[in-house]
Amino acid sequence: MPQVSQQASDLQKQKHVDSAGYLSNKTIAALCTPTGGAITVLRLSGSNAIKIAEKLSSFKIDLNAERRAKRVWLSDQNKKIDDAVMVPYFGPRSFTGEDVVEFFLHGSPIIAQKVLDLIFAEGARLALPGEFSFRAVKNGKMQLSQAEAIKELIAAENDFALDLALEKLSGSQHELIDKIRTDLMQLATLSEVGIDFSDQDIDEVSLPRLRGRLGQIISMLENLGGSFDRGKRFTDGIPVSLFGLPNAGKSSFFNALLGEDRSIVSDIAGTTRDVVREKLNLKGLKGYVTYKLSDTAGLRGLKVVQDADKIEQIGIQKTIQTASSSDLVLIVVDGLSPNLEEVESFLQSIQGKKTIGIITKKDLVDEASQEEIKLFLLSKLSEVKSWTWISSTTLEGVSDVAKEMAIIAEDILIRKPGEVVITQVEHLQAIERSLKCLKEANDCADLVLFATTVRHGMGELGALIGETLPDDVLGKIFSDFCIGK
Ligand SMILES: Nc1nc2c(ncn2[C@@H]2O[C@H](COP(=O)(O)OP(=O)(O)OP(=O)(O)O)[C@@H](O)[C@H]2O)c(=O)[nH]1
Ligand SMILES: [Mg+2]
CATH class of the missing domain: 3.30.1360.120 (Probable tRNA modification gtpase trme; domain 1)
Incomplete structure (x- = not known):
């Protein structure tokens, strides 16, 4: 609430x-x-x-x-x-x-x-x-889907979640779901017709033909279920993590982006031990974007990791896990000592990720060296396409990184016309339960069993298509709305 x-x-x-x-x-x-x-x-x-x-x-x-x-x-x-x-x-x-x-x-x-x-x-x-x-x-x-859209409208924290909720409210996000429901109803009816006329050889309602139709519905549902991970990016934010050696200036940059003193900063290498997470809303090019930003423990060379204390080792493992589950990794290099060998040894754990290179402590490095270091990094780390100098002390360059983040985030969030995205875990669960039934139906050798299993699979989609929902199930759906809505 x-x-x-x-x-x-x-x-x-x-x-x-x-x-x-x-x-x-x-x-x-x-x-x-x-x-x-x-x-x-x-x-x-x-x-x-x-x-x-x-x-x-x-x-x-x-x-x-x-x-x-x-x-x-x-x-x-x-x-x-x-x-x-x-x-x-x-x-x-x-x-x-x-x-x-x-x-x-x-x-x-x-x-x-x-x-x-x-x-x-x-x-x-x-x-x-x-x-x-x-x-x-x-x-x-109103339809259940419209009520849920109102809940999402109220909860929307960024322009992308807002647009999605408005599309749901207007009903355009429901077209694919309506199509799945209609196709399933037709399939169930056809298979029942098949039972009634099983003594006649009607190709349209034969088991192989019905299975063909079912296969198409299964793949539509799989696509819809697959949109949930993307949907979470709209409502919860784009996961972004900081990645670099101890003392590189990750926590200082994290605080600079947030505009608050959230993470502990010190000149002791290994200050950040656990992952520090914070939500952040930044104005991008197409509107506000929500990020789930993670400050992480600095990575030390493998030899040192073995010698480091147990807590630091766990911290480093968490850094790697967090970075590999992020959409975007900000690679932070200390502008005073751009130590690449050690960074390189960790880069394979984030292979294929979108990255932005950040060189810190701009206020402590003269301009000629800045250019030299940038060129050096570009030539050494070809995986990282851009490097931006920043200072968390003077805040120089911080907004440039924010702009680069927005370009990548908006590219992830942009939807093709008509693309349907589910955002509620209850919908994902309904799809998974339904898919389980429908796949069982696909394996049925008997038309009667096929028809009942398809009907069962359709029933499992109730939370999504909003039909024939018992009151207690409806009540459960509404229980995470806010009071007064
Ligand atoms: N002058 C200046 N000092 C900075 C800047 N960024 C970080 N520092 C200093 O560098 C030291 C390390 O900064 P942190 O932000 O704690 O570095 P970290 O990468 O989070 O380090 P770990 O948590 O140990 O991995 C601190 O003394 C900061 O004050 C900067 O842009 N300018
Ligand atoms: Mg830190």
Whole structure:
């Protein structure tokens, strides 16, 4: 529930929810925005919403009042609580499809607390995370995929995740999923026709022909499942790691990029032991990009590693693992002593990775030597295509590296027109379960078994195609939404 401030969530946690969870039809209420700003939005939904709002505002809500902002005094019996704005919606013409009232309160936490207390005293309960959206889906106001898109829209941290969520909301990301569903339904129907007419020799519904169709669906699903790793780059960021010898200036550069003193810096070789990870949003050429940046332990020559203490050895192993699972490796070389032999011995562990070469301590090296060192590095390390001098002290060159990072990251994130990317682990799991069934179906020698296994495989895709989902499964999907959504 990261979108609701701690203050607002603490405030709301004080009220218990009933044991029926998402399945209870009680009137629900929750804050949609954090308290502490100028305005707090409180939403109330359910069959008693209008009655409760009338009691709080002493205002009769009739059809003329629908969807109109009304300035009202909210009071507890005769004691005034807030001068607020109230907007009533009659179901089904509301977000949830039920009667809904939204209150715009002054942003004080005590006002929100008092209004919530009054609403709970009238029999409503605190909404579960995502429960307004849950009801909207249940009441046919939106598709499950659209509700999930809204969740992703709220969580989007960069332009690429935002564009993807907007495409999902508009439905264009759903076309491939719709096609898979339609193809599977046709396949299941055809195989059932095949059973009915098994005494006749109809090629269209013969097992080999049906298997051919199934093979195409399997490969579409495999492609869709394969997009998850890419999807994580949109939501979690592009993994980038620093890579270089001890004292090269990795942690100093890490801090310079972040603009904060995150990693410990010292002139003692081997200062960083563990991997230090931090998310970073940088403006690129096409918008904001999120990176998952890792500062790592400096690599020492193999001989020294053997002699180094155990913790440092583990640190070095972690550096290699982290770099090899990154999309981009920043190779950091100490501008004061560009020691290449030792760097070279580690380069094979990141073969084929995209790299950017960084030469540090620009402020300590004269210009003529800078040029010489750059040419030397270019000639020695052909794997690294560009070298940029930076100073973490004066910050010179740091934004140039940020630009190079953006070019590589945006190249990874750019989608072909119509390319569908899944971002939710539940969707990946549904695809994997479905694929398991469909591959079993492919091995079935019997048409009856084939048909039932295909139907089973289709059922497993429920979380993705949003059909025939039992309420408890739906509830689970919505439980990681934020409260008030
Ligand atoms: N003047 C100057 N000093 C720097 C610069 N970058 C790093 N240093 C210094 O170089 C030393 C090592 O810097 P670190 O950032 O700790 O190096 P590291 O690569 O993280 O080292 P390990 O964690 O041991 O692998 C520190 O004394 C830093 O202050 C720079 O751009 N200019
Ligand atoms: Mg360090």
